[in-house]
Amino acid sequence: MPIWVWIFIVLTGGLFGLKMTYVMFTALALPATRGAIYVSTTRTRLAAFIRAVPMKPEQTLVDLGCGDGRVLRLARRYYRVRAIGFEVNLLAYFKARLLSIGRSGIQIKRKNFWLENLAGADVVFCYLYPDVMHRLAAKLQTELRNGTLIVSCNFPLPGFQPIQVLRPEGALHSDPLYVYQV
Ligand SMILES: C[S@@+](CC[C@H](N)C(=O)[O-])C[C@H]1O[C@@H](n2cnc3c(N)ncnc32)[C@H](O)[C@@H]1O
Numbered sequence: 796m797p798i799w800v801w802i803f804i805v806l807t808g809g810l811f812g813l814k815m816t817y818v819m820f821t822a823l824a825l826p827a828t829r830g831a832i833y834v835s836t837t838r839t840r841l842a843a844f845i846r847a848v849p850m851k852p853e854q855t856l857v858d859l860g861c862g863d864g865r866v867l868r869l870a871r872r873y874y875r876v877r878a879i880g881f882e883v884n885l886l887a888y889f890k891a892r893l894l895s896i897g898r899s900g901i902q903i904k905r906k907n908f909w910l911e912n913l914a915g916a917d918v919v920f921c922y923l924y925p926d927v928m929h930r931l932a933a934k935l936q937t938e939l940r941n942g943t944l945i946v947s948c949n950f951p952l953p954g955f956q957p958i959q960v961l962r963p964e965g966a967l968h969s970d971p972l973y974v975y976q977v
Pocket residue numbers: 824827828829831832833834835836858859860861862863864865866881882883884887906907908909921922923
């Protein structure tokens with residue numbers, strides 16, 4: 796068989812393997828994620844978040860479902876905040892841990908955030924799914940301190956009034972980021 800056929804088979808097989816790994820880990824995490832599957836926020840949208848929500852080094856940022864941890868790393872780099880992420884998808888969790896090796900001030904926890912008390916957060920970031928937003932709004936309303944900022948990608952928090960809605964230019968589908976203050 797010509798070499799290019801072998802290259803094609805190996806590349807296609809590799810891509811298929813990667814895709815199946817993603818599907819498997821996503822399916823395993825579904826009971827906890829309820830549809831909020833592992834998809835990363837784009838750089839443009841992250842940049843908009845970082846510009847719109849200045850933080851102080853003594854503050855704590857929590858990402859509810861941190862994916863590969865990119866939100867945590869960027870916020871830590873810009874503002875030196877203490878950055879905590881919860882993640883139940885093992886693939887995303889290990890990627891986040893790997894990419895954060897050697898960076899101080901970032902904690903990635905393999906935990907279901909529904910079971911955690913979020914009272915210590917100064918800023919909460921989330922990119923979840925419409926099905927969980929009512930439940931999330933109730934949890935945040937109960938647990939967060941007055942003044943805590945919440946940023947929700949794509950989906951609004953029912954019952955909260957945004958103080959700002961960001962629509963970063965060039966972001967995929969220009970989905971909004973909602974900024975709230977408790
Ligand atoms: C759309 S992704 C967003 C990832 C990251 N926050 C970002 O913006 O790049 C949502 C992530 O939340 C995680 N997730 C959903 N529900 C969770 C839960 N109850 N506890 C921990 N992680 C959860 C999913 O596994 C997924 O990786």
